[in-house]
Amino acid sequence: MEEQVERLVQKTWDKFQDAPASKRLMIAVSGIPGSGKTTLAAKVASKLNEKYCATHPGLQSYTSIATFLPMDGYHLTRAQLSAMPDPHTAHARRGAAFTFDAPAFLELVKKLRQPICPETCTIYAPSFDHAVKDPVAEDIPIARTARIIMMEGNYLSLGSGAPEWKEAAEMMDELWFVEVDEDVARQRLMKRHVESGIAANEDEGKKRADENDLVNGKEIMEGRLEVHEVIQSREDSGWKPEEQGIDRERDGGTPRV
Template sequence: MDEQVDRLVNKTWAKHQQTPLSKRLLIAVSGIPGSGKTTLAARVTQRLNALWLEQNAGLGSGPRMATFLPMDGYHLTRAQLSAMPDPNTAHARRGAAFTFDAPAFLELVKKLRKPLSAETRTIYAPSFDHAVKDPVAEDLPIAASSRVVVFEGNYLSLGTGAPEWKEAAGLMDELWFVDVDEDVARRRLIKRHVMSGIAANEEEAARRADENDLLNGRDIVEGRLEVHEMVYSREDDEWGPEKQGIVEERGG
């Protein structure tokens, strides 16, 4: 994994150096549930910031140049799911593309695409509170100093379904897709669901993976747009759920 991360960091750093000061570099990392996209996006962001600090040592603990931005916060709320024509299916399939607020996500991307200037202010994105199982509005800051934004989510290279997904993908500078064998993803998902307490045991976790996560995964693969980078996630500890720093109920 480290070799792939190093290559992507070097590529992103070089592209950032060539990007006008008035523009952000937007990168979208997508993949099926359990692919390891969160691990990849977080590590790339961390290493970009470490590299930036190395070259700007005098700035100490000042603002960073890269922001990691998961799309978990764009889950529809439980109340919104309950208001759908078929609330039982909506809740059971939470994590499918139709259970996300695609228009709101597109609005955020459009804000981040606006030219940077002295008047640019911090933009806030929603996060997801796993304790209450709902989004938290305006919780994740994207500072004016953030020149690179690394998005992470299942549907960031989706060309089907709600048109906002494809439009948002078209506004990105880079689309990366984390490719993984479905059996590997399934084993990771089972482990993750038990670790997080979403499932009481492996049998329940397997049912959740088969009846929701991997169904969504097939839609993601079948509807994927052409991407700039295919990243290959192998069956090793570096890509496992304990390395992702999250235990979640989500499809983002």
């Protein structure tokens, strides 16, 4: 994985050098559940910040030029799911494209696409609180100095379903897609569900993966737009989220997006 990350970091860095100061470089990393897109996006963002600090010796080590932005916060709330015509299915399928607030996500992308100027204020995106099992509004700050936005989520290169997904994807500078063998994804998801307590055992974890996660994965694959990068995810130590301190636990059985 490290070789792939280094190549993508360098590619992004080179594009950043050519970007005008008034523009953010926006990259969306997508893939099916269990593909490792969260791990990849977080590592690229972290290494970009390391590179920026290394090339600007006077800066503090915590200075960030890249912001890692998961779309977890755009899950519909449990109350919104309960208000749907079929609340049982809505809760059971939490994590499917229709259980996200696509219009709100598009609105964030439009804000980030506005030119950066001295008057530009910090923009806030929602996060997801696993304790309360719902999004937290305006919890992730995106400062004016955040010139590279590394977004990650299942549906960031989706051209089908709600039109907002496609419109948001077309506003990105690059779309990256993490491909993974379905059996590898199934094993990762099964383990994730058991470790998080969503499933009591491996059989339940596999059932959850097959009946929700990989059903969503099929939609993601079939509706995928043309992307700039396809990254192969394999079962090696580089794809372990724990290395970046990434919380793998999800609410109600929904996969990390």
